[in-house]
Amino acid sequence: MPAPNIPVTDRPDPAYRRVVALTGTLFLSYLAVAMALPAVPVHVVQGLGLSNAFGGLTVGIAFLSTILTRNLAGARADRIGGKVCMRQGLVVYAAAGLICLLASWPQLPVAGAYAVLIVGRLLLGLGESLAMVGMISWAIGLMGHARSGKVMSLVGAGMYGAFAAGGPLGLALLDWVGFAGLMGVCTLLPLLGLAAIHPIPAVTPHAGQRESFWRIIGRIWRAGAAVGLQGVGFAALGAFFSLYFLSRGWPYAGLGLTFFGVGFVLVRLLCGHLPDRIGGTPVAIVSLAVEACGQYLLWLAPGPGWALAGALLTGLGCSMVFPAMGSDIVKRVPPHLRGTAVGGFAAFQDLAYGATGPLVGLLADSSGYAAVFLIGGLAATLGLGMAVSVHRMARAAVA
Numbered sequence: 001m002p003a004p005n006i007p008v009t010d011r012p013d014p015a016y017r018r019v020v021a022l023t024g025t026l027f028l029s030y031l032a033v034a035m036a037l038p039a040v041p042v043h044v045v046q047g048l049g050l051s052n053a054f055g056g057l058t059v060g061i062a063f064l065s066t067i068l069t070r071n072l073a074g075a076r077a078d079r080i081g082g083k084v085c086m087r088q089g090l091v092v093y094a095a096a097g098l099i100c101l102l103a104s105w106p107q108l109p110v111a112g113a114y115a116v117l118i119v120g121r122l123l124l125g126l127g128e129s130l131a132m133v134g135m136i137s138w139a140i141g142l143m144g145h146a147r148s149g150k151v152m153s154l155v156g157a158g159m160y161g162a163f164a165a166g167g168p169l170g171l172a173l174l175d176w177v178g179f180a181g182l183m184g185v186c187t188l189l190p191l192l193g194l195a196a197i198h199p200i201p202a203v204t205p206h207a208g209q210r211e212s213f214w215r216i217i218g219r220i221w222r223a224g225a226a227v228g229l230q231g232v233g234f235a236a237l238g239a240f241f242s243l244y245f246l247s248r249g250w251p252y253a254g255l256g257l258t259f260f261g262v263g264f265v266l267v268r269l270l271c272g273h274l275p276d277r278i279g280g281t282p283v284a285i286v287s288l289a290v291e292a293c294g295q296y297l298l299w300l301a302p303g304p305g306w307a308l309a310g311a312l313l314t315g316l317g318c319s320m321v322f323p324a325m326g327s328d329i330v331k332r333v334p335p336h337l338r339g340t341a342v343g344g345f346a347a348f349q350d351l352a353y354g355a356t357g358p359l360v361g362l363l364a365d366s367s368g369y370a371a372v373f374l375i376g377g378l379a380a381t382l383g384l385g386m387a388v389s390v391h392r393m394a395r396a397a398v399a
Contacts, residue, residue, distance in 0.1 A: 018200050019139045019154055025090075025193040026158035029131050032093050032186040033062070033124065034166020036100070039174040039182055040121070047179060048110050058114075058121050063354040065125025067347050071213045073129035074343025078210075078336055082138025083202035085339070089130030090190040090197075096123035097187030104180040127190070132159070133346065137339040140330060141203030145338075148330040149275025149283075152323030153268050164261050206336035216337060217344050222390045223325040224348035229383030230288060230321040231352030232360075233295045233314050233376035234260070239357045241298075241311065244369035250304040256311045263315025271320055280328030281391035284321050288384040291317025295377035299370050310373070317380070322349060328390065 041055030048054075077085040099120035103113045132155070139151045173182045217224070241256030267287075274283050294313025301307035326345055333341045360372045 015142045015144075016150075018142050019151060021200060022086075022135050022139050022197065023154045023158040025086075025196045026131065026135050026155065027162050028189045028193040028196075029090055029093050029127075030159050030162030031166045031169070032097055032189050033128060034163045035170030035173065035182065036124070036186055037163075037170065038167050039170045039179065040100075040117070042171075042174060043104075043179045044114065044117070047104075048113060050110070050114065054114065058117060060354060061118060062121040062125040062128070063350060065122045066128050067125075067350045067354065069126045069129040070133065070343035070347040070350070071340070072126075072343075073133040074340035075210075075213075076130065077134050077137040077339030077343070078205060081202055081205040082134045082136070082141060082339065083197065083200070085134030086131050086138060086197065087134075087194060089127045089132070089134055090194045092123055092127035092130060093190035094187050094194075096120045096127055097183050097185075097190070099123060101180055101183035101187060104178075104183065129343065131190075133339055133343045136326075136342050138203055140338060142201075145330050145335070147276050149280060149323050149327035150272055152275070152326040152330075153272030153320070156319070156322055157265070157268050160261070160264060164257075206334070206338075209336075211337060211340075213340060213344060216333070216340050219333065220329050220341055220345055221348075222386050222393075223329050224345050226284060226288065226383045226386040226390065227322050227325050227345065228348035228352040229379040229386065230291060230318055231349045232356050232379035233291050233373075234318050235353050235356035236295075236360055236372045236376040237298070237311060237314055239361070240364060240369050240372045241307075243364075244298075244372070245304065245307070247369055250307070252304055252308065255308060259308050259311040260315035260318075263312045263317075264319045267316050267319035272323070274320070275324045275327040280324040280326070280331075281387055281394060283324035284328075284387040285384060285391065287317045287320045287324065288380050288387055289317070291321070292377050292380035292384060293317070295373045295380055298373035299377060301370075314376075321383070325387070325390070328394070332394075 037059065040058045041052070044050050044055040044058055045052060073085065076088070097120070100117055103117035103120060105113070108116065136151060136155055139154070140148050143151055170182060173185060237256060237260055242253040245253035245256070271283070291314055294310045294317055297310035297313060298307055301310055326342065329341050329345050330338055360375050363375060364372050
């Protein structure tokens with residue numbers, strides 16, 4: 001009697017496993033960014049004896065460098081391939097950490113130490129561009145553009161996971177081994193990532209006619225504006241949530257980013273496949289509506305419980321906007337322009353993160369902290385309009 005047919009369980013997708021490994025490497029490299037983020041201004045103010053303005057400049061200049069080098073990173077990913085681009089980014093990360101370590105040399109005068117630190121921070125921004133854009137381009141090449149939404153979701157998980165873990169870890173290392181020790185760790189982590197990606201196969205870059213960066217921006221600016229406007233709410237919450245609670249005498253001021261992070265990770269885990277299944281713009285439209293509700297709830301919150309609910313809603317809403325709109329862009333540009341398009345797209349979010357704090361901080365000085373979240377809600381609402389516009393244009397093009 002013949003044996004019954006027994007279904008064989010599918011083997012895990014090797015491309016997916018490779019992209020998960022790349023996400024782990026991205027997490028390691030972003031730890032070099034996240035751990036330094038709170039520690040660098042502390043070193044500048046307490047270690048070098050400079051003002052808060054100088055401390056803030058060391059943070060902001062890395063974001064500025066990232067924005068200005070997105071075009072370079074995208075073009076290199078398209079020309080030399082995502083693996084080589086990411087590898088170069090990790091090397092630049094390590095160099096940046098080493099230079100920042102040299103800034104702690106006790107024989108340097110204060111001005112010299114600060115100048116060396118600024119150079120290191122500028123290099124860090126370049127490394128971030130090359131590593132992130134290279135990784136996205138490489139991962140999409142491994143998994144195929146039809147699963148670009150899943151790739152974008154994994155990228156975000158690696159980045160925001162690093163930010164969640166890196167802040168407290170960086171301050172703990174600063175207390176334990178000092179600034180030089182922390183920068184030594186930030187130098188080592190990208191080198192570990194470099195070793196981890198070595199066995200993963202490269203993807204041959206696509207040949208094709210190049211286009212100017214600004215022409216590509218002209219294609220994607222609406223989607224980029226939607227993700228940039230989404231970033232206002234996150235940046236406002238990160239910068240002013242604790243101050244908002246303290247100004248009102250509410251408890252649990254430190255739980256804002258915790259509630260945001262829970263919502264963010266939950267949606268990434270449960271809904272990361274949706275942009276590939278139902279399309280990016282429908283996911284972005286719902287997400288921006290949820291974020292707007294969260295920001296408006298923060299603005300009008302009568303007590304801490306309502307405000308924490310607003311932070312949770314903001315995290316639920318912010319989570320899928322970048323991968324949803326990013327997957328839509330990847331599917332609409334030729335493969336040989338994919339890296340440039342991703343670099344330009346990411347620059348919109350970088351700009352939002354860099355500009356929101358100073359601009360809405362001026363509003364908080366004159367109108368109170370609640371007004372910050374009103375601006376976040378209005379920005380998300382405007383982003384919702386942009387996403388609807390992109391959706392309508394895509395449907396019209398199909399028709």
